[in-house]
Amino acid sequence: MIKKIYIALLIIFGLMTVIIGGSVIFDLFGMRAKEGNFVPIVVHINFICGFLYLLSAYAINTKKSWTLKPLAMALVLLILAWIGLWHHIEENGLYxxxxxYAMAFRTILTLTLILTFTKIFKK
Known part of the structure; x- marks a missing residue:
């Protein structure tokens, strides 16, 4: 049961991330205007992370040996997004x-997913 909830969380969060990020990147549904002063590197990395969450859900569901790697890659990318965000802010970029808040939530969630995966599924 926990495995199904975990997979569902990855799928829901992954799809939301891909849809929202893609809408901003490709300016679908007027999302750029709704997002205000978005930071492009953050949006692009989040978009990629959405696919990594979906890939991780697939790997867990099909019992692949590399199930943790997409989440680990997402965490590394999020760290790079933080660096890009802080650089953007330091250069007086609008944000x-x-x-x-969203970056903090996403980073904490990704780290929690990695720790949960390690604790529950690697037994």
Whole structure:
């Protein structure tokens, strides 16, 4: 049961990330205007992470040996996004405060998914 919840969480979060990120990147549904001052590197990395969450869900569901690697890659990319975000802020680039909150949430969630995976599924 926990495995199904874990996979469902990865799928839901992954799909939401791909849809929202893709909508901003490709300016679908007027999302760029709705997002305000978005930071391109953050949006692009989050978009990629969405696919990595989906790949991880697939790997867990099909019992692949590399199930943790997409999540680990997502965490590394998120660290790079933080560096890009802070550089953007230091250069007086425009951004929304919600970007910092969203990045913190995504990073903590990804780290939690990695730790949970390691604790529950690697037994």
């Amino acid at each position: 929304e405060q919600k970007t910092i």
